[in-house]
């Protein structure tokens with residue numbers, strides 16, 4: 001398989017070279033040349049992926065037990081941090097989420113920021129999900145973080161912690177602390193998203209491609225543990241809609257998201273779905289495969305479009321009365337709708353999502369508790385994984401990058417934030433070892449919004465030329 005993959009890499013290179021030459025020679029034939037290129041390159045690229053996936057499965061088979069063990073350790077660490085033997089003496093963290101304009105995923109990530117602090121500081125997290133009126137029924141859907149310590153402290157005596165200026169040592173000695181999450185940047189100096197427990201980092205790093213998401217996924221998954229009745233309802237929902245494997249889940253985010261991330265055509269999602277099923281059939285020759293797709297979306301029109309354009313695929317969805325469109329988000333049906341959509345994608349064999357969405361990120365996080373490394377069962381169509389308020393956003397250059405002078409950024413660009421960043425086009429130079437701070441916007445293989453601490457320049461660079469810098473933190477492993 002390795003030999004075959006190396007040969008395929010050469011064939012791809014030759015194909016690119018030939019097609020580029022043809023385009024230069026026959027500029028008026030662009031369409032037919034590109035059609036020809038697509039016809040040849042797509043099956044070649046997909047069989048390349050098939051071979052690499054097969055290799056990966058063979059080489060990592062022995063890691064699965066270790067992943068299962070580490071998943072158990074992570075959940076036990078969080079459980080123990082939240083279940084003190086003596087609640088009266090235990091330290092508490094009162095969390096209140098007052099970030100007003102927030103959907104389900106955004107809200108859960110706000111609570112998640114608090115959970116990182118509670119777990120890190122060994123404080124029992126105190127909160128009341130029923131205060132969140134946008135999604136009525138949250139309190140009876142999810143288990144409380146603690147079985148042994150529930151709101152037994154006098155909230156009025158609490159010390160209010162201002163995390164941005166907070167001093168960790170003084171926080172550490174107070175018995176009760178309140179933590180008001182008012183927005184994405186409310187985070188703790190040490191225990192915040194983006195960190196990984198230092199004592200288990202060497203183990204998880206050996207078997208998982210993305211330890212940062214892995215730990216975050218465990219914290220979020222713990223917070224979103226379903227109560228028994230909610231779990232039973234979800235299981236009967238799956239039966240009703242015939243949620244059978246193999247199944248690919250897609251999340252098509254539309255409606256009010258367009259100001260933050262450009263909406264993508266359904267074809268972009270289905271391209272990955274089609275290729276995944278092609279590879280599935282190569283792996284299971286002779287099987288009669290129903291190409292089933294769980295379609296999660298906030299835009300009901302997408303369901304009609306999918307059924308019209310892809311009649312040979314079976315699309316399954318949540319009932320539409322629980323539509324997630326902005327006019328209809330505040331009801332218990334809406335909560336069930338978004339929750340089932342998220343859980344169904346968690347349970348799919350492969351997913352296609354946009355990580356610019358809190359929904360996509362929540363799904364990817366929940367998949368971290370599965371007995372595998374979920375890094376290779378996702379096709380993400382836009383930004384790299386991120387968590388608002390995440391520590392660092394640090395990357396290091398692993399390859400040089402020398403853009404031509406015409407593509408280089410100058411010193412003055414890159415000062416604007418977020419909204420304009422996606423429009424950046426100029427590139428910055430990288431040298432191996434450069435210390436980089438990177439926003440998460442990503443398009444066409446380029447990371448957008450990067451800052452090079454050596455050159456002090458802001459701009460784009462290819463994502464494959466950098467790697468994540470992991471940030472260990474001293475979580476208690478009990």
Ligand code: GDP
Nearest residue numbers: 103104105106296297298324337338357358359
């Ligand atoms: P983001 O805005 O995409 O980052 O994610 P949020 O969760 O913060 O807000 C989006 C909200 O839109 C969700 O909480 C849902 O109410 C709704 N929504 C988005 N996608 C879906 C979906 O696939 N299904 C349902 N039922 N609702 C969705």
